[in-house]
Amino acid sequence: MHWVDYQRPESLDAALQAFAANAGNAKALAGGTDLLVQMRAGRCASGVLVDIKNIPELNEMSYSPEQGLTLGAAVPCYRIYGDKTVSAAYPALIDAVSIIGGTQIQGRASVGGNLCNAAPSADVVPVLIALGVVCKVTSAGGTREIAAEDFCVAPGKNALAAGELLVSLHFPPPALQSGARYIRFIPRNEMDIAVAGAGVSVTLADGRFSAARVALASVAPTPLFAREAGEALVGRPVHAASIAKAAAAAKAAAKPIDDMRGTAAYRRNLCAVLTRRALEDAVARAGGKL
Amino acid sequence: MKKTQVQTIVNGRPVEFLCEPRQSLLEVLRDNLSLTGTKEGCNDGNCGACTVEMDGRIVPSCLVLGVEAEGAQIVTIEGIALGSGLHEVQKAFLEGAALQCGVCTPGFIVATKALLEQNPNPTEHEIRFWLANNLCRCTGYDKIVRSVQAAACRLQEEAPA
C-alpha cells in the first residue's frame, strides 16, 4: 500500500480542519473495512486518513420513543445490535447490521461507512431508505440534511461535497402498527455480497397498508428507492394479493446488470421474491396477519 | 514519511512500538512485535485467520491500522493460554481434533473464546453464525463446532455457581 498519513481528531471542528487542510487528499476512516481494502487494491489514492472514531458526535447512539434514533456515523455494527432498546425499535436495522461481513467485520464496520461507501449492494442502505432516515452532514460552511435515498449517487460515489463529513443518521420513531424488514439473497449463508436485497417498511391501519416504502440492493447503480412498490400498497388491504402487486412493481423498478454474482434476469426474479418475503415479515412485525 | 509512536497494551502488558501509518495491526503484531501466532490468510477481512480481540471485541487485525491501536487493549492468540497451561478452548480443540493444518486455528480460538464469554451456552446455529467470518479449509467445521460445544460445557462446569 502507498504511504499514508494518519490523523486522529477528537472534535468535529478538528476533523473539518483536517479535511480542509488536505482538500481532496483526505479520506474519513471509520471501521476501514471497505476503505483499507480499496486502498490496498489501488482503488483509492488518498494520502491522508482522518480517523473519525474519536469524535463524540460520530459515536452518539441515542434513542427515545418521541425523537427516534440518532446514530453517529462511526458507530460500529456490534454496538447497534448489542443495544436492546435500539434492537427492539428497529429490527430491520438489526437485520442489516448483523449480516454485514461477519462477526469480526461487525466489530469495526459502521452504518455510516456502509452508506458513504455507496456500493449498490450496501446492505444497510435499503433499510435506511425504507425507514425514511435523514443524514446529517456538516462542513466548515454549515450543516445540511440529505435523505437516505439521495445519499448514494453512483457506484462508489456519495452526495458529500469536498470538505463535508457525515455526522449522524436520524431514524424517525417507529409508527404504531409498523414493521420493517431487510432480506438479501447470497449464495452462501454468510460473508457475501448481496446478489439482490430488499428493505421494506409498512404501517398498517384498519386492515390496510397506510404507508409503505421499498428499497432494493444490487439491482441498480445505487441502492434503489422503489417508490412505486411502496405506493402500490398504500390503501390496499393487508393481503397476499397486495403484496404480489408491490413485488411486481419492485421487479419492474429494478435495473440490474449481468455480472459474476448473477444475471439481470435472475436479479429481477430475486427482486420480486425478496420484496414479497420481506413484506410478509414486515407485516408480521407490524402485528398484522396475511 | 515519519513513523508513528504507538502505546498500547498487548496481552495485558504495556507495549510501545514505532510503525508506518500504512501498516496494519496484523503487520505490526507479526513484523514489529514478533507475535506471529496471528496469521494472514487474505488481508481483506474475509478469512478470520488474523482475528484478535481489541477493546473486548474481536476484529480482523488486517483491517485495523497499527496506529489505531493507540491506547487500546489487544489480546492475541499468544495471550489466550493461562501461564504454562492451556485455556479450555485450546484443550477442547486439541482433544476434539478440531485442527488439521492449524493455520486458521489461532483465529478460531480467539473468536471462540470471545463467543463463549458473551454467550456461554450457544446453539449450534449460533456457533456457526459467530464463526462464519473464520474460514477453515481442512476440517469441514464439524469437529470445530463440536469442540466449541465441548469447551462451552467445560467452562460452564468450571464457572462458580
Next chain:
Amino acid sequence: MSTTLDPVQTQAAANGAAGNGVHPAPAYEPNMVLATRAYDVVGTRPVRHDGADKVTGRALYGADKQMAGLLQGFVLRSPHAHAKIVSIDTSKAEALDGVFAVVTADDLPPAKDKIVDVGEGDTRLAYVHGNVLAKGKTLYKGHAVAAVAATNVHVAEQAAKLIDVKYATLGSSMTAPEAMSSGAALLHDDLKTMEYGQPTDKASNVAQHFQWKIGDSDEGFAKADVVVERTFDTATVHQGYIEPHNATALWNNDGRVHIWTSTQGAFVVRDVTATILEIPVSQIKVTPMEIGGGFGGKIPVYLEPVAALLSKKTGRPVKLVMTRADVLEGTGPTPGSHVSVKIGAVNGGKITAMQGNLAYEAGAYPGSFVAPGGMCIFAAYACENVTVDCYDVVVNKPSSAAYRAPGATQAAFAAEQVIDEIAGKLGIDPIDFRLQNAAKEGSRRVDGPKFRRIGCVEVLEAMQRHPHYGAPLAGPNCGRGVAVGFWFNVGLESSCTLSVNSDGTVNLIEGSTDIGGTRTSIAMQAAEVLGIPAEDINPQVVDTDSVGYTSVTGGSRTTFATGWAAHDAAQKIVDEMKVRAAKLLEADAAGVTHEKGVYSAAGKSVSFREIAAQASRTGGPISASATVKPRGVGGSYAGNIVDVAVDPETGKVDILRFTAVQDVGKAVHPSYVEGQMQGGSAQGIGWALNEEYFMGADGGMQNNTLLDYRMPTALDLPMIDTCIVEVANPGHPYGVRGVGEANIVPPPAAIANAIQNAVGRRLQRLPMNPPAVWQAVANGN
C-alpha cells in the same frame, strides 16, 4: 493376519455427547471394521504431538520466518491472459529508495531441454521454469514476470509497479473446447500433440490425446436395453488453503542456499530449485516450515527459486509471501473439464458398455491430471467393454496443480450422474445398481491393472445399511442423492530414523510435511511396534540435510508410507532391544521374546524403559533408520449420501444432511481419518455449489478474493457424519490404504443426484450455484 471382525468403534465415542442442532443427534452407524486385529496404539485417538504449538500460536509457518537483515519481496504479475513480453525496464524500480534488487527471467539460467520430477509426476523443465518467471510470453493473468526485494513489502510493491513492461496482447482461450477449436491462439509454438503416445506434427493446444480400451464398447452398447449419453462441464476451482504460498531464502557466502518454505515436499523444492538454478542438490537445504493447508496445491515450486535469486543478488535473506490474489491467480487451480459419458445396461441392471471422453484444462502448461481422471472415471464398476479418451489441453489460466484426487472429481461428476440416470430408467435402487456392477478383486480397470483386494462393495453396503439412506426426507423440494468415487493412493519414497532416549522415550525423525496430524499417525505406528504409548514418541519433521529422501505429502501416502518406514525402523529397534535385553537378562539374544514393550527370556523380563536407561552400559545408543518404497498401495473408495433442500424461487441449495463413507484400510488415528473425510466432503460441497474461477472478458479472474471465491463457511455446512470402512490393505503392515483424497470425489455428483431427486432437473455444469439451479427449475432444463 486373520479376518475376524473387530469390535465396532462408533463415531459417537469420539464426538462425545455434544448434540446436533440441525437434525436430532443421529444414532451413528457403527463404522464397518473389517481390519484384521486389535492394536494397542493403532486405532486410538491420542492428542497430536504438535497440538499445543498449534493452539497457542507458537507453531512457525513459512510466513512466520524472521531473521536479521531480512528483506521482503513482491512479485509483479501479468495483467494479460496471453501476451508477448516486448520489453522489461526495471530501472525506475531499482532506483526507488529501499529497493535492493529486481529479478526477471533473464536472471535464471536458460532452461535445458530435460524432464524433471515435480513431485507427483514428470514434466519438461522449460514449463516449470517458465511458470516461475515468464520468459518471452505471459500465458495467464497472474503469471509472474519480475520480482523485487526491498526493506519492506510496501516498498517492494511500489517498486514492482514502477517496472515498465511492454506487452503485445494475444488472443486467449479459457476453456478446453475453446482452446481446441480451430483458430484458437496457440500458447506454445513448439507444442505438438502427442497422439496415442506418439509424437505428431500437429501444432495445437492439445498436448496429449490418448485412449484406453478394454473389450468392444460398440458391441456392448448394441446389447444394451438402455443407453444414456450426456455431456458435463466443470469450472476451474482452487484448493483454497488458508495460508498463502511463501518462501524465504538465504544464498550464503559459501554458495550454500537455505530455503524455508511451506511445502508439501521439501525434497521436491530442493530438487526442482537446484535444477532451475543449476546448482547441485547438496548445495541447497530446505527447511519445511509448518504448512497451512496444501491439498496438492503446495507441491509445485513457485517462489523458492525467485527468493533464492533475490538473495543471491542482495546478499541478504529474502522473504516472499503471496497475496491472496496472487494465490488465486498465480497458483494451481484444478482443471475445468468437459466430459462426455455414455453408459449402456440391460434390463435387470448389468452394465454392458461404458464410454468416456474427457478434455481437461491444463492451464498454461501441459499436465492437467486428465489421465488419472480417465483411470478413475469408471473404476467403481466391473465392465467388459470400456473406452476412455483423454485430452490434455492448455488454456490461458494458471498452470493447474494437483487437488485432492486430482482429476477424479470432474470425472465422477459426469459418470455418477449417468449411472444414477440409468438406475432410474431401469427402476433399480441406485445403490443396488452400483452393487450389481461394483468392481471387486480381479476386476480390470480400463487402463489395464486388475484390482487387488478393494472395498468398493463394502462401501456401497455400508451406505445401503446406513440409517441415513432409509430416513424420510425433510419435505417438499428436498431430495437425496448418492455417488461413489475412487482414488488410487500412491506409495513413493519415505525415510525415518528412531533414536531411543535414556528415559524410555523415542525421537522420531521424518521428512513428511505434517498437514493434518501425520506426525502422530506415523508415531503411532512406531509406538505399536515398540509397545510404548504414542505419547512416548517425539516425532519431528526435519530439513533435507537431516533425514533421508522423502517424497511429497500427497497421494494419501504419508500415513501409509512414512508410517511404514517408522514401522520398519521400530522393528530394527526391537531387534536391537532384544540384544540389549539379552545382556541385561544374561540370556541368549535368540531366546528373547518381545511383547508390548516387555522383553523376556528364561522366565525373567525387562521393560523397554529399563533397557533404554541401561543403553550406555549395554553397547551404547540405540538408533535405527529405515527407508521404504512400498509397492502394496491400496486404492480407496468413498461414497456419499446427501440430502438437499432446493429453494425453487431462488435456486439456492442447502445441504441438510451429509454422510461420508470411505474404505481407509485401517484408521490409524480415527479422529484425523474422520477429519479427512469431513474436509474432503466440505471441499466437494464447495466445488459442487459455489466455487469457480469467474473469468472476465479480459481473461482475468474476476473473483480473486475470499469474499467472491466462495468456499463454504461454518454456516453453509451441516455436521458431516462419517462411516469408516476398514477393508485391510494386504500390502501394508497395518492394512492402511490412505484417506486423504477419495472423499472429495463423490460429493458434486451426489449433490447433483440429490438436486435431480428434489426438483427433477439434472445439472450438467459445475458449480450448481443459485442462478444455475433457478434457471434449470424455471426453464425446465
